[in-house]
Amino acid sequence: MKLIAFLFAVLLSTAVTQAQDMESLLEGRQETQVKRNQDYLSNTIRSFLEKTTPEQNAFLRSIEGGLWNEALIQFTPAFKGTTFETTENFQALHALLYFRVGLTVTGIEELLAIKDAKKIHFQLVTEWKESAKEDHPAWNTARLKWGPTWTEIFGRVIEVRVLSSEVFVKNALSELNELAMKAPVNSKERALIDWHLVIAYAINDQADKAAKIMASLLKATHNPVPVELLNLTAARLLYQNGYFEAAIRYNDKIPKSSAYYLMAQEEKAWAFLRKGEPQNAAAVTQTLVNPTFHGQVGPESFLIRSLAQLKVCDYSAVLETLKFFPKEFKEKSIYLEKLSEKAVTATPAEFSIKNRLMPKAVLVDEKFRQLLQAETLFQQEVKVSDELYTKSLQLTGLQAAFDRLKNQAGQRYQQAKSNSYARVQELARVELAEIKKTLNKLHIVEAEVIQQVQKTDRFKAQLKDDLKAKVGTTGSVAKDTLKFPMEKEFWFDELANYRVDFKKGCQARRTE
Numbered sequence: 001m002k003l004i005a006f007l008f009a010v011l012l013s014t015a016v017t018q019a020q021d022m023e024s025l026l027e028g029r030q031e032t033q034v035k036r037n038q039d040y041l042s043n044t045i046r047s048f049l050e051k052t053t054p055e056q057n058a059f060l061r062s063i064e065g066g067l068w069n070e071a072l073i074q075f076t077p078a079f080k081g082t083t084f085e086t087t088e089n090f091q092a093l094h095a096l097l098y099f100r101v102g103l104t105v106t107g108i109e110e111l112l113a114i115k116d117a118k119k120i121h122f123q124l125v126t127e128w129k130e131s132a133k134e135d136h137p138a139w140n141t142a143r144l145k146w147g148p149t150w151t152e153i154f155g156r157v158i159e160v161r162v163l164s165s166e167v168f169v170k171n172a173l174s175e176l177n178e179l180a181m182k183a184p185v186n187s188k189e190r191a192l193i194d195w196h197l198v199i200a201y202a203i204n205d206q207a208d209k210a211a212k213i214m215a216s217l218l219k220a221t222h223n224p225v226p227v228e229l230l231n232l233t234a235a236r237l238l239y240q241n242g243y244f245e246a247a248i249r250y251n252d253k254i255p256k257s258s259a260y261y262l263m264a265q266e267e268k269a270w271a272f273l274r275k276g277e278p279q280n281a282a283a284v285t286q287t288l289v290n291p292t293f294h295g296q297v298g299p300e301s302f303l304i305r306s307l308a309q310l311k312v313c314d315y316s317a318v319l320e321t322l323k324f325f326p327k328e329f330k331e332k333s334i335y336l337e338k339l340s341e342k343a344v345t346a347t348p349a350e351f352s353i354k355n356r357l358m359p360k361a362v363l364v365d366e367k368f369r370q371l372l373q374a375e376t377l378f379q380q381e382v383k384v385s386d387e388l389y390t391k392s393l394q395l396t397g398l399q400a401a402f403d404r405l406k407n408q409a410g411q412r413y414q415q416a417k418s419n420s421y422a423r424v425q426e427l428a429r430v431e432l433a434e435i436k437k438t439l440n441k442l443h444i445v446e447a448e449v450i451q452q453v454q455k456t457d458r459f460k461a462q463l464k465d466d467l468k469a470k471v472g473t474t475g476s477v478a479k480d481t482l483k484f485p486m487e488k489e490f491w492f493d494e495l496a497n498y499r500v501d502f503k504k505g506c507q508a509r510r511t512e
Helices: 002-019 022-027 033-047 054-064 068-079 088-101 104-111 122-131 148-154 156-170 173-182 188-203 207-219 227-240 244-251 261-274 278-288 300-311 315-341 366-395 400-460
Strands: 470-473 499-502
Touching (some): 033 054, 156 173, 156 188, 173 188, 188 207, 227 244, 227 261, 300 315, 300 400, 315 400, 366 400
Antiparallel strands (some): 470 499
C-alpha cells in the first residue's frame, strides 16, 4: 500500500511540474512546498473527474492558488450533478474547504459525518491531518460521533480529546479508567484524564487512590492542569482527611500571582482553625479582608475571621467583622440576584470577567473557559460566513447555500453565547447561596458573642493575673518583615506576612 502511495505521489509530482503556469516557467520562479502541496491536491481532484468543465477548471485554479474562499464558492457550480457529488471524496473535500476558510467546527463535523471513511483518498486524508492538528480547539467544540476508522486516520490523541468531552461531564470512574487506557502515556490527554480521575476518586471518598494519581501528576512534564490548582487540590485532599499541617504547607506553595491565591489563603485559614490555632487563622484573614480584594474574596473568609476572633474572645473585633460583612456583600448580592434571573441580554461590560461584581469562580472555572472558547470559534464562523455570502453574490450571484450557512452560523453563535451566560448565571446562583448561608451562620456567631459577653462580665472582676498574649502569624519570617510609614497605605508585600496579637484573649481563672 505504501509503495502504491509513493508511486502515485511521484506521478502527481510529474503532473504538477507540467501544470506549472507559463509565467512561472518563463521567469524561472521556484515552487514552494505549500505550492507543491496545493498542486498535489489539485491533481488529486482532477483524477476524480473524467473530463473537466470550465467551472471545474476555475475551481482547480483557485485550489492551486490557495484561494480557499473562491474555491468554496465555486465548489457547487463545479460539481453539482456529477458522479463525483455522490462520493466520500466530494464530502471530504467540501469539509476541507470549510476548514481552510475558517469554518473549522462546521468542517470537522461535515468530515466526521462521512459513513465510510476508508473510501477517502489518501491525499485528502493527508491534507486533513496537516490542517486539523491535535491541539486545534475545534475538536473540543464540534459535535461528533467517533468511530474506529477515525482513530486510524487521526490517532489516539484526537480520539481521546473527542471522547473526553462527554466523559468528563459524567465524572464516572469506570468510563474515566477506560478512557485512560486509550490515552498515550505521558501525553497531555492522559494527564487531563488523570486529573478528572483525582476529582472522581475524591468525590467517592477514595482519597488514597486520588493521592497516588496526584503524586504522578505533580511530576508530569506534559500537564495542562496548572500546578497551583494541583497543589490546591492536594491541600484539599489532606484537609478532608484531617492532615491540617500538611494542608497548610501545600496551600503555602501557591504564589500571590496565581488566580488561586486567595482561595488557598481562605482554605489555609480553615486548616488553622481546625488545628486549634484561631490566632493564626485571624492572621491569615487579615489579607483576605483587605479592601483591595473587594469582590474577589468569598464570604467564608469573614466567617472564618469571626470564628477565630470569637475563639479568643476578642468580642469587639467580632462585632467589627459582623458589621463589615454586609458592606462587603450587599451590593454584590443584589447584582448576583439580578444576574441569576436576568434574560440573556447582558452588555459586554456587564458580562466582562473584569467586573468585580461577577461571580468570583468565573476566573478559574474550566467549564466557562471551554464555553468561551466555543463562543469565540462560532463568532469567527459568523464573520467568515458573512464574507462568503457577500463574495458569492459578487462572483456567482445569489446562492441559497451560503445564505443558509450564514443563518446557521448566527444561530450557533447565539446558542454559544447563551451557554456561556447560562454558566455565569449558574455560578452566580452558587455564590449567592454561599453568601446567604454564610450570613445565617454569622447570625449564630452574633448570638454567641452576646451570650459570651454576658458570662465574661461576671468573671472579669475576678481576674488578677497578667493577661497572656495570643500571638498569631501567617508564617512570615524575619526576611519578610517590613515597616510601613503610612498606616492607611497598602503595600503588596504586606500580604501573607501579617502578625496579630490578642492581648485580651480568653483567660481561665486560676484554680487553687
